[in-house]
Amino acid sequence: MSTAYERLVALGRELRLVGDAASLLGWDQEVLLPKRGVAYRAEQMSWFSGYLHERFTAAEVGEWIAEAEAASRSATDPVAAANLRVWRHAYDRATRLPKPLVQEFAEARVLAKSAWAEAREKSDFARFAPHLEKLVALSRERAERWGYEDHLYDALIDGFERGATARGLVATLGSLRESLVPVVEAATAREPFDRSKLAGHYPIERQQAFNREVAESIGFDFKAGRIDTAVHPFCSGMAPYDTRLTTRYDEGDFLSSLFGVLHETGHGLYEQGLPKDWRGQPVGSASSLGVHESQSRLWENHVGRSRGFWEKWLPRAIHHFPHLAGLTPDDLHAAVNQAERSHIRVEADEVTYDLHILLRFEMEMAIFSGELAVADIPGEWNRRFESYFGRPVRNDAEGCLQDIHWSMGIFGYFPTYSLGNLNAAHLARAAKRDVAVAAAFENADYGPLLDWMRKHIHEAGSLYLPDELVARAAGEPVTSDALVEHLRERYLGAH
Amino acid sequence: MSTAYERLVALGRELRLVGDAASLLGWDQEVLLPKRGVAYRAEQMSWFSGYLHERFTAAEVGEWIAEAEAASRSATDPVAAANLRVWRHAYDRATRLPKPLVQEFAEARVLAKSAWAEAREKSDFARFAPHLEKLVALSRERAERWGYEDHLYDALIDGFERGATARGLVATLGSLRESLVPVVEAATAREPFDRSKLAGHYPIERQQAFNREVAESIGFDFKAGRIDTAVHPFCSGMAPYDTRLTTRYDEGDFLSSLFGVLHETGHGLYEQGLPKDWRGQPVGSASSLGVHESQSRLWENHVGRSRGFWEKWLPRAIHHFPHLAGLTPDDLHAAVNQAERSHIRVEADEVTYDLHILLRFEMEMAIFSGELAVADIPGEWNRRFESYFGRPVRNDAEGCLQDIHWSMGIFGYFPTYSLGNLNAAHLARAAKRDVAVAAAFENADYGPLLDWMRKHIHEAGSLYLPDELVARAAGEPVTSDALVEHLRERYLGAH
Numbered sequence: 001m002s003t004a005y006e007r008l009v010a011l012g013r014e015l016r017l018v019g020d021a022a023s024l025l026g027w028d029q030e031v032l033l034p035k036r037g038v039a040y041r042a043e044q045m046s047w048f049s050g051y052l053h054e055r056f057t058a059a060e061v062g063e064w065i066a067e068a069e070a071a072s073r074s075a076t077d078p079v080a081a082a083n084l085r086v087w088r089h090a091y092d093r094a095t096r097l098p099k100p101l102v103q104e105f106a107e108a109r110v111l112a113k114s115a116w117a118e119a120r121e122k123s124d125f126a127r128f129a130p131h132l133e134k135l136v137a138l139s140r141e142r143a144e145r146w147g148y149e150d151h152l153y154d155a156l157i158d159g160f161e162r163g164a165t166a167r168g169l170v171a172t173l174g175s176l177r178e179s180l181v182p183v184v185e186a187a188t189a190r191e192p193f194d195r196s197k198l199a200g201h202y203p204i205e206r207q208q209a210f211n212r213e214v215a216e217s218i219g220f221d222f223k224a225g226r227i228d229t230a231v232h233p234f235c236s237g238m239a240p241y242d243t244r245l246t247t248r249y250d251e252g253d254f255l256s257s258l259f260g261v262l263h264e265t266g267h268g269l270y271e272q273g274l275p276k277d278w279r280g281q282p283v284g285s286a287s288s289l290g291v292h293e294s295q296s297r298l299w300e301n302h303v304g305r306s307r308g309f310w311e312k313w314l315p316r317a318i319h320h321f322p323h324l325a326g327l328t329p330d331d332l333h334a335a336v337n338q339a340e341r342s343h344i345r346v347e348a349d350e351v352t353y354d355l356h357i358l359l360r361f362e363m364e365m366a367i368f369s370g371e372l373a374v375a376d377i378p379g380e381w382n383r384r385f386e387s388y389f390g391r392p393v394r395n396d397a398e399g400c401l402q403d404i405h406w407s408m409g410i411f412g413y414f415p416t417y418s419l420g421n422l423n424a425a426h427l428a429r430a431a432k433r434d435v436a437v438a439a440a441f442e443n444a445d446y447g448p449l450l451d452w453m454r455k456h457i458h459e460a461g462s463l464y465l466p467d468e469l470v471a472r473a474a475g476e477p478v479t480s481d482a483l484v485e486h487l488r489e490r491y492l493g494a495h
Numbered sequence: 496m497s498t499a500y501e502r503l504v505a506l507g508r509e510l511r512l513v514g515d516a517a518s519l520l521g522w523d524q525e526v527l528l529p530k531r532g533v534a535y536r537a538e539q540m541s542w543f544s545g546y547l548h549e550r551f552t553a554a555e556v557g558e559w560i561a562e563a564e565a566a567s568r569s570a571t572d573p574v575a576a577a578n579l580r581v582w583r584h585a586y587d588r589a590t591r592l593p594k595p596l597v598q599e600f601a602e603a604r605v606l607a608k609s610a611w612a613e614a615r616e617k618s619d620f621a622r623f624a625p626h627l628e629k630l631v632a633l634s635r636e637r638a639e640r641w642g643y644e645d646h647l648y649d650a651l652i653d654g655f656e657r658g659a660t661a662r663g664l665v666a667t668l669g670s671l672r673e674s675l676v677p678v679v680e681a682a683t684a685r686e687p688f689d690r691s692k693l694a695g696h697y698p699i700e701r702q703q704a705f706n707r708e709v710a711e712s713i714g715f716d717f718k719a720g721r722i723d724t725a726v727h728p729f730c731s732g733m734a735p736y737d738t739r740l741t742t743r744y745d746e747g748d749f750l751s752s753l754f755g756v757l758h759e760t761g762h763g764l765y766e767q768g769l770p771k772d773w774r775g776q777p778v779g780s781a782s783s784l785g786v787h788e789s790q791s792r793l794w795e796n797h798v799g800r801s802r803g804f805w806e807k808w809l810p811r812a813i814h815h816f817p818h819l820a821g822l823t824p825d826d827l828h829a830a831v832n833q834a835e836r837s838h839i840r841v842e843a844d845e846v847t848y849d850l851h852i853l854l855r856f857e858m859e860m861a862i863f864s865g866e867l868a869v870a871d872i873p874g875e876w877n878r879r880f881e882s883y884f885g886r887p888v889r890n891d892a893e894g895c896l897q898d899i900h901w902s903m904g905i906f907g908y909f910p911t912y913s914l915g916n917l918n919a920a921h922l923a924r925a926a927k928r929d930v931a932v933a934a935a936f937e938n939a940d941y942g943p944l945l946d947w948m949r950k951h952i953h954e955a956g957s958l959y960l961p962d963e964l965v966a967r968a969a970g971e972p973v974t975s976d977a978l979v980e981h982l983r984e985r986y987l988g989a990h
Binding site: 025032034035048240 | 509512513515516517519520523527528529530531532534535536538539542543716717718719720721723734735736737
């Protein structure tokens with residue numbers, strides 16, 4: 001006779017198997033699915049979400065959780081305690097939603113994602129607006145049912161980042177902005193790098209070969225993962241040994257796909273480094289999105305935009321793109337650290353990136369507080385963008401349609417990107433206190449850095465809440481100090 | 496309150512949605528799945544097969560079927576009658592298998608398919624042998640449980656081709672062989688086409704562009720389908736508007752991928768032409784594998800190997816592969832009708848193809864009658880091949896490891912390829928009695944041919960048993976006459 005806890009472990013493992021199949025269906029929609037297959041895929045996703053919800057919200061599951069909580073084991077076994085913490089949180093949230101709402105939301109997301117891709121391609125917000133209306137309404141209903149103390153938006157954030165709140169984020173992002181504004185001013189006033197030095201044709205196959213070489217070198221295991229092409233770069237860890245990255249290609253700019261791959265490889269390394277012994281248990285999953293994003297930003301920014309990186313990789317870039325011969329590591333270092341008031345978040349430099357997040361966070365707060373109607377999103381976006389970045393938005397494709405997130409019904413997710421930036425800088429600073437890691441940044445041989453992350457972050461899975469995990473790893477609680485210090489140093493050459 | 500029949504329709508639709516998700520997982524294994532992801536995928540497939548089996552074999556489903564059979568409706572409604580025929584057959588078979596056996600088989604298949612791909616690559620039968628042992632043992636157990644009158648193998652065939660039996664196939668294939676032997680002798684004695692005329696480099700991207708152009712021209716809807724690359728060419732109709740073909744490329748021979756695509760496009764056109772109003776119902780599915788294969792062989796052989804086809808497509812081939820300039824349609828017509836005693840079934844010419852099938856059919860009969868042990872398969876294969884084809888097998892990759900089927904645990908499937916050849920010739924002869932179809936073959940504008948197949952085969956779904964469907968379409972029951980006549984005409988220029 002198995003214990004309640006063992007039954008929970010077995011159920012979790014089974015539902016994870018099924019959920020991972022749904023992840024493949026979701027991945028496939030973005031990478032491969034023929035256009036006319038979307039409606040049926042929506043029905044399939046609805047089925048999966050309904051099935052998973054029904055199994056997990058069964059009354060007996062609630063009894064098992066209560067029984068396991070009452071047993072002494074969770075008091076002495078940190079793994080069991082962490083699993084129960086996640087199950088309790090997930091169960092309480094899930095049981096507040098009726099199955100039809102869960103299914104309606106799952107179906108609406110698939111249709112919205114497809115409509116968004118078309119709307120973005122044609123820069124036509126009107127095509128997407130009814131889908132977004134629906135997702136906002138359904139998200140509002142979900143948040144109301146989940147409940148909140150302060151702000152409805154808290155109930156949404158809570159699904160992505162345990163412990164984060166709207167109030168806390170307003171303070172964190174607001175003060176970050178204040179620290180960053182002078183750095184942005186100074187950085188964007190510097191003489192710009194002459195981008196014509198990089199002009200040329202970069203065939204997709206050679207970009208793929210170069211990106212793969214870089215990803216493999218920093219530790220991505222291609223026997224347990226892939227890189228494919230999608231409109232929106234993302235990483236899907238859809239099985240213990242199946243982590244898939246996507247990127248997109250610009251034949252006039254190899255840096256775009258490279259930095260996409262560096263970013264997603266950071267996510268992928270985290271997924272590949274999660275503890276396999278706990279697979280199928282909550283504790284075997286990533287701690288939070290803000291921690292996940294710390295790993296992607298670490299490899300994208302702290303590694304990929306460092307001078308050491310280009311010392312090593314420029315010769316290989318020249319091998320794949322011979323017209324780069326004659327450029328120096330300093331050229332590339334300058335090119336990838338050029339501060340610009342870009343329209344596109346995923347292509348933004350490090351110093352302006354968090355302004356993009358702040359914009360989205362404020363938009364979402366306005367939408368869910370009821371101040372901003374969906375129809376008014378483009379106008380409001382453009383107004384705010386111009387006020388933050390000092391340049392106009394020319395069309396919705398480079399404005400409010402640029403990101404996939406809203407089409408997937410994920411609201412409250414964007415702020416985790418800034419948390420990721422804070423975490424990344426905080427962890428990088430702490431890791432560099434280890435001389436081997438510091439040396440790794442110099443000689444661009446990143447084994448010790450990956451080992452440090454494996455040991456302090458990846459292998460801990462969800463054993464701790466995100467803030468605690470990062471604080472334990474770094475030896476001190478996260479603040480914005482490390483990020484501001486890092487950006488000042490990188491952009492102003494100052495400490 | 497819904498009727499028993501309505502409940503069956505709803506259940507069928509739901510299980511089809513779920514089964515189609517499993518199809519995507521299976522497709523993904525062959526096209527994309529990272530190597531280290533195989534074991535988990537096996538667990539997933541085991542889950543899906545167990546879930547589908549459990550739902551479908553529930554006692555209440557049996558009650559619904561009995562109740563619906565007893566209701567008068569099935570007597571007057573041919574759609575309901577056909578659905579009930581398939582449900583009854585499937586239910587009686589499924590309930591004879593315990594769930595653990597179903598799951599064990601599903602898991603073993605995934606692992607075997609992966610082991611086979613490696614074994615074939617290294618031409619090392621020993622790597623595959625233990626997996627094959629297991630699949631043969633499980634298949635024997637399944638067949639024993641399903642039951643049979645005459646030969647255990649009948650129980651296996653019955654899963655692929657209703658109405659076919661070992662005894663009937665021995666007679667059909669034996670007499671076909673007798674008719675074909677003199678044609679093979681004469682055809683292989685002809686002066687061979689000088690293949691050096693086709694020598695050259697065929698870049699994969701250009702082959703892809705050419706194949707796509709051909710597939711689109713004959714009617715494949717790329718908004719509801721794709722072509723990808725896989726070791727083994729196949730077609731997966733995994734949703735009403737999602738039909739995926741695969742092919743493989745040889746940069747020294749564009750005909751290999753082209754004929755793979757023509758073949759799979761034939762399957763794909765059938766899938767895309769199935770009646771969407773009946774989706775999720777058995778009647779909305781393909782009638783049988785022997786009928787499916789009639790469609791692939793029609794486009795591959797009757798169309799692709801005709802002179803009219805090359806009259807139209809050689810100029811486009813030259814466009815994509817300029818070194819072909821100077822060749823004539825007669826050259827291509829001769830090249831694709833060159834009879835050879837090839838080792839590889841899927842690359843075999845039309846006239847020797849059925850000998851490959853006969854070989855496999857006899858091997859399977861010997862395996863399941865207990866005469867042939869798995870360990871002895873390579874030796875027996877090589878002995879038989881040399882006796883049929885007059886040349887030795889040099890290694891297992893070009894011998895008993897060449898086909899994927901056994902690694903998927905599908906035994907009793909190969910004979911349906913010969914049934915497909917018989918059906919294809921029978922249907923082509925009948926269709927050509929329509930002057931528009933006959934003209935289509937001349938001017939290589941195949942709309943009328945596709946329309947004929949849509950009307951007589953595709954749109955009927957599983958309304959009739961395979962033999963009846965083909966007989967109704969052609970106006971007379973299928974025999975080997977049309978195929979023998981077609982091959983005599985093509986290879987001997989005789990009627």
